Amino acid sequence: MATDIHLPDTGSTNPVDIIELHVKVGDEVSEGQTLMTLESDKATIDVPSPAAGKIEKLLVKVGQKVKTGDAILSLAGGEQKAAQPAAKPVEAAQTAAAKPTETPVEKAPAPQISEAKPITPSPEGVTTSSADILAGPAVRRLARLLGVDLSKVNATGERNRISKDDVKAYVKNILTSGATTASGGFSLPSMPVIDFAQFGAIESSPLSRIKKLTSQNLSRNWLLAPHVTQFDEADITDLEAFRKRESARFEKQGVKLTPLVFIMKAVVSALKEFPQFNASIDHTGDNLILKKHYHIGIAVDTPDGLVVPVIRNVDQKSLTELAKELAEVSVKAREKKLSAQDMQGSSFTISSLGGIGGKFFTPIINLPNVAILGVSKSSIKPIYDGSQFQPRLILPLSLSYDHRVIDGAEGARFCVKLAQLLGDIRNLLL
Numbered sequence: 001m002a003t004d005i006h007l008p009d010t011g012s013t014n015p016v017d018i019i020e021l022h023v024k025v026g027d028e029v030s031e032g033q034t035l036m037t038l039e040s041d042k043a044t045i046d047v048p049s050p051a052a053g054k055i056e057k058l059l060v061k062v063g064q065k066v067k068t069g070d071a072i073l074s075l076a077g078g079e080q081k082a083a084q085p086a087a088k089p090v091e092a093a094q095t096a097a098a099k100p101t102e103t104p105v106e107k108a109p110a111p112q113i114s115e116a117k118p119i120t121p122s123p124e125g126v127t128t129s130s131a132d133i134l135a136g137p138a139v140r141r142l143a144r145l146l147g148v149d150l151s152k153v154n155a156t157g158e159r160n161r162i163s164k165d166d167v168k169a170y171v172k173n174i175l176t177s178g179a180t181t182a183s184g185g186f187s188l189p190s191m192p193v194i195d196f197a198q199f200g201a202i203e204s205s206p207l208s209r210i211k212k213l214t215s216q217n218l219s220r221n222w223l224l225a226p227h228v229t230q231f232d233e234a235d236i237t238d239l240e241a242f243r244k245r246e247s248a249r250f251e252k253q254g255v256k257l258t259p260l261v262f263i264m265k266a267v268v269s270a271l272k273e274f275p276q277f278n279a280s281i282d283h284t285g286d287n288l289i290l291k292k293h294y295h296i297g298i299a300v301d302t303p304d305g306l307v308v309p310v311i312r313n314v315d316q317k318s319l320t321e322l323a324k325e326l327a328e329v330s331v332k333a334r335e336k337k338l339s340a341q342d343m344q345g346s347s348f349t350i351s352s353l354g355g356i357g358g359k360f361f362t363p364i365i366n367l368p369n370v371a372i373l374g375v376s377k378s379s380i381k382p383i384y385d386g387s388q389f390q391p392r393l394i395l396p397l398s399l400s401y402d403h404r405v406i407d408g409a410e411g412a413r414f415c416v417k418l419a420q421l422l423g424d425i426r427n428l429l430l
Helices: 090-098 137-146 164-177 209-224 237-252 259-273 319-334 408-423 425-429
Strands: 002-006 016-021 034-039 044-048 053-058 071-076 227-235 279-281 288-290 296-302 305-307 348-352 371-375 379-384 389-402
Touching (some): 034 071, 034 137, 137 164, 164 209, 209 305, 227 408, 237 389, 237 408, 259 296, 259 319, 259 348, 296 319, 408 425
Parallel strands (some): 296 348, 348 371
Antiparallel strands (some): 002 071, 016 034, 279 288, 296 305, 371 389, 379 389
8 A cells, every 4th residue: 555755854944946866666665765855055955765665656856846744755565654853964964974863762764864985987877876975055056057967076075075176177077088978977058059030131151260269269268267357457657658758769670669568578577476377287187387487478369360379488588579579470460370389388368458448358368377467448547646636547457367276365466566567667677
């Protein structure tokens, strides 16, 4: 005879979500075996069977909200015992394991929290029960969002618990290895197929090869590096006055002295004080490679898309040498004459939109660099000098950095230092 099994006290008056069912119709279950996993705002809860028997009918499904007392399934040969205690949240597993508990005589067994087992990628066609997986609600939510099968994630937390970092590491490995995801692992949602012609006239134009490559690289970089962008401003009034005074002398040598060469020099000075910005994370993700060379990538806008040629050994070159080389690589970029070597080996990147306009933006890190500086168009602003407002030329700065390597305080200090260097041209000579 089948008996309806009702949800025991979950410890909450609010409905909770069913995120996994561990049994199906026809399964034989033992007393205490996990039937399903619930997720509240604060914990993941395993619901045990109050008796042994055979599953005759499932009355709920994954994604459904349930509350204490709701019928969840019919069990043949089993009878639900009264006064089941609330299921223990998986989040509290470590605390519960550390303290011995007493089970009252003739009461339903306490909900079982499975012992953690080492989690390794399952062989094809074999699945791991989620009862064997220790992961909190936030981790499970992230895994569902990214399409990650937690049974395939290596757990590095205490008692083999899966953390958010473990899920991110799994995703990173998939992206960098180019592994397929047909077996149900990580996958990004695909774009829907839309017939745009149904809304009006259209014209289809193929993306250039450069734009296709840029799209792939930027998408990868955005996914792999947790970006933070720090915004600041630099007073370049004196620097610009100096540049204009010297421009005529440089033009006689056939060189155009642009603000960018000063910015490159200032960046190198800041990198020497903050070496973690002139670095890369190695392929394992465990080591930071600090670079002793200063090769600056310069983003160049071309009719076919964005390219990033590299100016090498900026610290060893004069303003004249940098101005000449910058002009040469810009011409090569626009004439599609850059070689692969011309665009390799950068240790830091600068993206300048000063000749176009705008104020601030969020540049995407040019991996394997850990930081990129965005420069926008300078403008005159009234700045208070302590007694009156003075017109000053202000340059907007946008610094994006990899938060795995650089924290917010370091990002702010780097921007402050850079602004100081640009604010007084004498700083670049020290």
